[in-house]
Amino acid sequence: MIAVIFDLDGTLIDSAPDIVANTNAVLQELGLGVLPPAQIKGFIGKGVGHLLHCVLEASGQVPDGPLHAPMQARFNQRYETAFEMTVIYPGVVKALDQLVEMGCALGICTNKPIAPTHAVLRHLGLAEYFPVVYGGDSLAVRKPDPAPLLAAVKDLGRDRVIYVGDSEVDAATADAAKLPFLIYTEGYRKTPVHDLPHDAAFNDFRQLPGLVGNLMKG
Numbered sequence: 001m002i003a004v005i006f007d008l009d010g011t012l013i014d015s016a017p018d019i020v021a022n023t024n025a026v027l028q029e030l031g032l033g034v035l036p037p038a039q040i041k042g043f044i045g046k047g048v049g050h051l052l053h054c055v056l057e058a059s060g061q062v063p064d065g066p067l068h069a070p071m072q073a074r075f076n077q078r079y080e081t082a083f084e085m086t087v088i089y090p091g092v093v094k095a096l097d098q099l100v101e102m103g104c105a106l107g108i109c110t111n112k113p114i115a116p117t118h119a120v121l122r123h124l125g126l127a128e129y130f131p132v133v134y135g136g137d138s139l140a141v142r143k144p145d146p147a148p149l150l151a152a153v154k155d156l157g158r159d160r161v162i163y164v165g166d167s168e169v170d171a172a173t174a175d176a177a178k179l180p181f182l183i184y185t186e187g188y189r190k191t192p193v194h195d196l197p198h199d200a201a202f203n204d205f206r207q208l209p210g211l212v213g214n215l216m217k218g
C-alpha cells in the first residue's frame with residue numbers, strides 16, 4: 001500500500017501573501033522598511049529562521065545579529081493566526097479525496113513550524129486528511145535533511161511512498177531520502193523544473209491521482 005506525503009507552503013496552500021504580510025508587519029514593528037512581496041516570497045522554503053536571515057540581509061542588517069531572535073519571536077507569535085489570505089490551491093481537496101479512495105495514507109512534511117502548520121490545516125479544514133504531520137521544528141533538523149521525511153514515512157507504515165512538493169528544497173529532500181518525487185510547478189520554485197530531480201511534474205491537481213496511480217503500477 002502507498003503513502004503520499006506533501007510539502008505544505010506552495011504545494012497544498014498558497015500562503016505567501018500571509019507570510020509576506022507577517023514579515024513586513026514585523027519589519028515595521030522593529031522600525032525597518034518593508035520589502036517587496038516578490039522578494040520575500042523568494043525567501044520561503046527553508047523555514048522561518050532562514051527567511052528572517054534573508055530579510056535582515058536584504059534590509060541592510062546583520063543577518064544573524066541582535067535583531068534576529070526578537071524578529072523570530074514576533075514573527076512566530078503572529079504566525080499561528082496569519083492565514084486570512086491563505087488559500088488551498090485549486091483541485092487539492094478533490095485530489096486528496098481521490099487519493100484516500102485509492103487507499104493512500106496521507107502525510108505532511110513541511111519546513112513551516114509545527115504550531116502554525118496545525119493551525120492553518122485546521123483553519124482550512126484539511127487537518128483530518130493527515131494523520132502524520134512533521135514541521136520545520138519537529139526534529140532537530142529540517143529539510144533538505146531527509147530525517148523529517150523519513151520519520152513521516154516510518155509513522156505512516158506503508159511500503160511505498162511518494163513525496164509531493166514545489167521547491168528546490170523538496171526535490172533535494174526526496175533525493176536524499178531516495179523517494180519518488182512529484183513536483184507541483186505553480187508554487188514558489190525559482191529553478192527551472194528540468195534542473196531539479198523529479199519523477200513527474202504537474203501544474204494542476206487534477207493530474208495528481210493519475211500520476212500517483214502510474215507510480216503505483218510502475
Ligand SMILES: O=C(O)COP(=O)(O)O
Pocket residue numbers: 007008009010043044045046047048051109110111112113136167
Ligand atoms: O516555511 C517555509 O519556509 C516553507 O514551508 P514548506 O516547507 O511547506 O514549503
Ligand SMILES: [Mg+2]
Pocket residue numbers: 007008009010011045165166167187188
Ligand atoms: Mg513549499
